[in-house]
Amino acid sequence: MTERSEGINKHSTSGHSSDEGGLMTAVAETDLARHFEHTIERDQRIEPRDWMPEAYRATMIRQIAQHAHSEIIGMQPEGDWITRAPSLRRKAILLAKVQDEAGHGLYLYSAAETLGVDRADLTTRLIERRQKYSSIFNYPTPAYADVGVIGWLVDGAAICNQVPLCRSSYGPYARAMIRICKEESFHQRQGYELLMTMMRGTDAQRAMVQDAVDRWWWPSLMMFGPPDQDSPNTARSMAWKVKRHTNDELRQRFVDMTVPQAEALGVTLPDPDLRWNPERGHHDFGPIDWDEFKRVLRGDGPCNAERIDRRRRAHEEGAWVREAAAAHAAKRRTP
């Protein structure tokens, strides 16, 4: 059992805490549920020490942990280019960007802990593949242009997903998302600027950008999750206001935002069916390979094993640092 964040130390005045669970009658539970629903209906936030249905707590833990893991694993594909960046300027930018992603992971583990889980435990669950992370980070980054395309498309898709989450009904998650969204805009812009620079370069550089776009476009669209008809939890998540738009709505928004950016950059998005539909007022686009999505999510993507293996090694090889810090603190406590 772990301490919960946001001051879980109990104050002695009544209140609805879980250790009274044994005495709680069914009637009281209904009252609490009504109060919870009422809070959400009025667009108020649920805070850590509030009563909440166990399913809500479990959903939030799963969602926040997966999100945190994605930020942490997401450092790897780009991190490989830090030592190979073509200039000191690009190296400094990439280093700052990757450090931000580490920060995002930590904000989110912090939010998850307010729900009564321990972050060391979440790391274990990631390493043991008992919890997932975004499928996008299981693709390789063989070229430097991948750094730019990740910033533009992957961080761009993440922004689309994350902006509505700033209004998530769970307070600590919504607040973490506000911090994260503020930082994401730098991520997207540095990527796009990198690509603009390459597009002004040689034919080989332009070809490298186009190749990266070809490889990342479809996986980026998959970041929004399965189509609405195959997303059975969407309705409940929308009712709880932990999700504000459906997967397909957000995907459409991303496509509409990205098409003019691709034009301005001078690259072609690899979809022959992509065209403006004046009746819908949106771009139509071709079918997504959901079998690939499922394969990658199951663990059979190009880099799944490598990503987890590296995370495990970092954790194990860092053990002596954690032990040394604990020993140092213990020594200072005993005068």
Added chain:
Amino acid sequence: MNDLYEVFVRGKRGLNHVHVGSLHASDDEMALRNARDLYTRRNEGVSIWVVKASHITASSPDEKDPFFAPSADKVYRHPTFYDIPDDVPHM
């Protein structure tokens, strides 16, 4: 790194410290350094407090009825409680 710390940041001079999140550290000094790296990478603060979560005693948001009741029944604490004629200036 086993202690959970809550982090509070003073955004700029003249403002209160505001809670921004938490982190793990093995002692106070490490908590402060980690807080700087984690929560103030872009000039978000001029001062940081870190405090062990176990040292915080908190009320629950839902306790507002009984717990904050004493503050609700003292209307005379608010300036609008007092009738002052409109023609009295600067009041």
